[in-house]
Amino acid sequence: MKKHIALSASLFTVLTAAASLPCAAQDAPSIKKTQSQLTTNMVDQAVYYEATSMLRFDRLYRKLFNKKLHAEDINVYDEVPDSSFFVNRHARSPLSAAALEKGYAENEGPSAEGILTVMKGKSEGLHPGFFIKDSRGDFYLLKFDDLLNFELNTSAEIIASRFYHAIGYNVPQYTVFTFSPDQMVPAPEARMVDRNGFKQPLTQEMLQQYIMHLPHDDQGRLRASASKILKGENKGPFSFEGRRKNDPEDTIDHERRRSIRALQVFASWLNNNDVRHANTLDMWVTEEGRSFLKHYLIDFNATLGGAAGGAKPPMFNHEYFLDYGAIAKNYFALGFRKSDWQKRLEEQGPVELKPAAIGYFDNNRFSPKDFKVQLPYYAFKDLTRADGFWAAKIIARFTDDDIQAMIRAGKLTNPEDADTLFQLLSERRDIIARYWFSEASPLDQFSLKDSHLAFSDLEILRGYMQAEGTIYTAEGYAGAGRKGSRLGTVESSSQELTLPEEWKSEEVLTLILRVKRPGEDDARPYVLVEIKDGKITRLLHQD
């Protein structure tokens, strides 16, 4: 009888859920195309939101009482499940070296054969370029290096696109494309905004003038990063705050998405100072018979040692575009305070003396905690320890070989440059992982057998910490969460806890796990493990 009722209940549940699922072949909702101009974006983020944040009750409350805002796009195991924003790739299953090097690819890039028809010039954003059609009829955006930094911006864009894709973000196809300038021919209807802001017909002569100011390789060829124009309907950039109107799948405020917040951590790895609305793109796509809004990250020239116009200026990633905290400190210090970027500049020497293809990129005075992109988004400020741990966990999954494979995609001519990048990125991977792991009880990969709860301590697994002296404690509580009666505490020096027999009688058992390292006074943030029906039903790292 009980079995019968349970079956009926399950059937009812499944039918109810199925009825609430939208039809797969739904019509496109009326999603308005958004815009994000650089100046507006800067004024909004650096001035308006900074000034009014103290007038927002929720932010004020959290600031006053040091409350964290947990991410909402996480599943019961404290992971970000696949969505139109983020797809677990390397973290779910390590990608092969070939797959990492290839990244997201629809083809091999623009055809090197035949004419490249220039459709129009790109004047928006920080890196101008050309929209072209190759001889196969595919459309691409070509962007180039600065005269003094050959290979810097182009390799940075391609390499960073590989990292972002492997991490889990949607990116367009990026490839290094080398070609003869003679292949470029403007289309009759091609237009380009000239330096005076006027849209002009793009003539061959005008094109030659632009090309003259681009760096050429030894054989007189141009080198570009070629991004394939995305399929679907362009709906403009997505915001790092709020939701898209009329998008039925966009049910979580973006500043509460871990996948958006963690862009801050991934940016710190890739030295990306230009993470902002305008460097995202929403496309209305149809994939596998389903139409939906797919969220992309685009434009990675300002990663690694590059920025608009060549090498990264020294203050980038140390301070915001308008960093009120730094300004206030400088003001009161009467000129006798040196910012980290100033000290680093003194130690590293002038930007101009750095290798051209590397730009201004090193790990001197790099701090994952203090890393800043150029605009102060709420989403990045709301990043919690759990969000940081999640991101660092993904970063730590990349082995040295993985990193080298992705750097190969940048096709740097000088092997020493590739080697330098590898050294910097692998070192920075470890710095970031060490930091965020140390901010958490870095436990993962839980399993339960009989009364033995096993887990991996990532700090030890990755070799950042010795196992000796570490104590793992688990407080048991009856029921879900910590509101039930406290059952007691168990501890272990190994990555396995044996739970007392008497705890078996609980329908739901909640464990609060903490790591205690030798020499550390304060207890690490907890990991909540919920057990029900002999299964781990919930994991949660403390924010």
Place this chain on the structure above:
Amino acid sequence: MNTAKKIPQHARVLFTRNLALAGAFALALGAPALFAASEESYDPYTSEMAYTPLNSAARDGASNFLTYPFELVRWPLNKTLDFLDEERIPQKTRYVFEKLEDNGIIPKLGVQATGVEIDLPRLLRLEDNLPADFVSNGWIYYGPEITFKTGLKEGFEPADGAGFHAFGVLDYEKRSEEFFYGFGPDTSAGEGTSYETETTTLEARAGYTLESAWKLDNVFAFRNINIGEADDDDRGRVGNTFPAGSVPGFGGDKIITLGSEISWNGVRDTRNLDTPPLFRFGVDYNEGLDDSRARYLKFTTELAKSVTLGSPTRILAARFFGEHNNAFNGGETPFHQMPRLGGFGGYPLNSETMRGFVRGRFTDETAALFNLEYRYRIYQFRNWTVTHALFLDEGQTFKKFSTFQLKDFRESYGTGFRLGYLHRVIFDFEVAHADEGTAFYFKNRQPF
């Protein structure tokens, strides 16, 4: 791509909730043991969400309540900025300015006077037919309540600064309101009067500039200065406030000037955040014509220098200005030709920098002024900088050296924030205080 990606978020949440209900129902019917005998694993990437998203509209509506009035500012501001960006107005504006300059029309925008200079050879497309050093410029400026100025300059002046120069200038300038508070250091701000001046100048200048920036400049000039009553009714009239005959030159003057000046980097570049060093010293002989009693020698000197204090981001900048007018042979120095202290300084204010006091606050035959600024950088982003300046202005006017007393120095001090781009001042905001009050300045240059 797994199925989680195909199912919309709200559907997944509902599905999860229903599954959980079904599970709870099943559990109630017969709960199994808590710990399983075999190892249980889980799918860490399951689409079973931890939280049900809340209604953000209601939540944000409440928490953002206080910010709504500011949205009324933000919306039009954003629309304006978007328009400027989309239509590329800054680039187009720059293009218009460059085009005008290419055609010999040079707009001059200032906070207190705006105008235009005309490069006649360029305007008339005669550049190629004339010697490279030939100059023929005209100008017209207007500053509400301060000045209307127009003139012409013809002659030879080396384009790169070094070489021989010789040119003539014809200039007309009308100042609708100049201030006069009496002579010496002990005048009262409450006794301020105002007057109007109208000056027509015809002058010839010749000299030589060395590559090292040392310059000798000789001048022969005729000036016709008319003094009238200012429009401002709030202030007293000079003639009514001060005893008759106590203000020399009150009836206006016609003056012939013969003078020389030696200088090094002699033109003050008030847009340069680093204050390049400057020195100038000049002597003029001035003789009144017709019924003017003007007969005096004018000695002027100015020195400015900045030093970095261990770092290019810390600068100590100092300036000295001194002027002495020595009337002789029964002549006099007209009051309108005497040095004046007060205000921000520089053209078109015609009063040297003492920022805590009003423009033209102190006047006499002799002036001594020290400006000291400690400047340090508080912000830098690419080539944009903000420099904070702490300054002290110490100055006094007096008649003869024998009447000079240290205690007569008046001081003003204050603070300034200067937005710069590539070491050029874009915007300057300053607050200065003196014993007569506080003054605020919004400028596109610094005082020195």
